[in-house]
Amino acid sequence: MTDMYYNRAKQEGYRSRSAYKLQQLHDDAGIIQQGDTVVDLGAAPGGWLQVATEIAGDQGTVIGVDLQRIDPIDGVELIRGDMTEPDTHAAVRAATETADVVLSDMAPNMTGEYNLDHARSVYLAEQAFETAQTLLVGGGDLAVKVFDGPDTDRLRETFDDAFEYVRTIHPPASRDSSSELYMVGVGHLTAPLAEGDRLSVTVEDQGREGDGIAKIEGFTLFVPETTAGDEVEIEVVDLKPRFGFARVVD
Numbered sequence: 001m002t003d004m005y006y007n008r009a010k011q012e013g014y015r016s017r018s019a020y021k022l023q024q025l026h027d028d029a030g031i032i033q034q035g036d037t038v039v040d041l042g043a044a045p046g047g048w049l050q051v052a053t054e055i056a057g058d059q060g061t062v063i064g065v066d067l068q069r070i071d072p073i074d075g076v077e078l079i080r081g082d083m084t085e086p087d088t089h090a091a092v093r094a095a096t097e098t099a100d101v102v103l104s105d106m107a108p109n110m111t112g113e114y115n116l117d118h119a120r121s122v123y124l125a126e127q128a129f130e131t132a133q134t135l136l137v138g139g140g141d142l143a144v145k146v147f148d149g150p151d152t153d154r155l156r157e158t159f160d161d162a163f164e165y166v167r168t169i170h171p172p173a174s175r176d177s178s179s180e181l182y183m184v185g186v187g188h189l190t191a192p193l194a195e196g197d198r199l200s201v202t203v204e205d206q207g208r209e210g211d212g213i214a215k216i217e218g219f220t221l222f223v224p225e226t227t228a229g230d231e232v233e234i235e236v237v238d239l240k241p242r243f244g245f246a247r248v249v250d
């Protein structure tokens, strides 16, 4: 069977047709910036690594991890290991303290038994999520492959709590018959709080728009209708990667 992306990858020098999936995810969600540190899990044979290095450029850092050996790529650090093993998580942390982007195209060995393949793919996606929680800077992005199924919604809820917003994308380069989708978390939240949290704060300062500012472990919360010196009970209503909004509760 001729496959357009397979042929294109051969012609354009990409190691896999998957390269186009990352390009399409990036075109759609703007995941990688020049100069970024990118950690790519399940990276063999290296199509995504090629695309990530092209976008991150000379100032970027790209690290690839896989169970399989990956042929060297200029400027890419490679780790051979199993992301379900703590040693591999430690090796990734030793390679970089932070990342702007975490990618995972990890896929389990397929058994053909739909629910089992789905459950294993969700487990791999959770390993990628854990890596992202450890490494991602505030505002960083995570894109993870998962085979769609009953646990996709639960995975999405986990992403929802950790990112400014989440999208699920089925890139055109994914085969039509494939149940794979990519869950993309944009804008990693580093707040030491969650939306809906209630707490007592002292308003310390006044923002340019006139809102009161409270600091929680250095994280800025804007609290409308308060002024410096107020001691108020608040509820967190909206979190962005680097600041949030709260309302006064009675």
Ligand code: SAM
Binding pocket: 015, 016, 018, 019, 041, 042, 043, 044, 045, 046, 047, 048, 049, 065, 066, 067, 068, 081, 082, 083, 084, 105, 106, 107, 108, 109, 124
């Ligand atoms: N994105 C790659 C590219 O562009 O060339 C293709 C990745 S391929 C679809 C999936 C990869 O996930 C395989 O190379 C496989 O070895 C890897 N993988 C699966 N389970 C893994 C695990 N537990 N730890 C590390 N890599 C894993």
